[in-house]
Amino acid sequence: MKTIRYYIPAIVWLFFILVMCTLPGKDIPHEGWMERIHMDKIVHFGLFGGMVFFLCLGVYWHKGRFSATTLFMFVVFAALYGLSIEYIQKYMTVDRSFDMTDAAADALGAIAGVWIFRLFRRWFLKPGTNNAIK
Template structure:
């Protein structure tokens, strides 16, 4: 049960991402300003960057190492999770739709999560 402590933040985050990405469309705040700055894409970027960061942190804290292969698998998994959520939005969620640009934002966020983790590891996790 000790292993749970390493992955609990990531697990909670991943479940929160699923919730946020599947709430009914009419409950999502909207304004011309948010549409102009593509707030939806910024949110996707942050959600999936956070997912990768927290998963990498959990693995690193548990094992005290993290290979490039593991980083790649985590980022690819997060990107596929984003793609799966888009299909959930298309077929299950109410008033939500599939948007490939959201998947792109998820993927770029996943890459940013790796970069952020590497910076944190370099500066604080020695």
């Protein structure tokens, strides 16, 4: 049970994504300028980039290192989670629909999450320590 504390930010973020992506369509702002810049794609990109970032951070706090395979699995998990949410939006929510471009933004955000974590680790985490939550 002690291990879970490393992953609390990622778990909270996963639930946050689920809640935000299953809100009824009427609860989502629909401003003209937001649609012109595809704000929903930017939001999906950020949400799923954040998911991978927090998963990487949890593994780093827990183990102090991780492999390329772990990073790849996080990206695959995030992309599949995003695709699953699109189906949930299609079949189980009010005024929401399946959008493959949202799923693509989720996958691209997940890939970006790996890069952001690597930069964060280089800039802010001390080398040689796992900066773990004690």
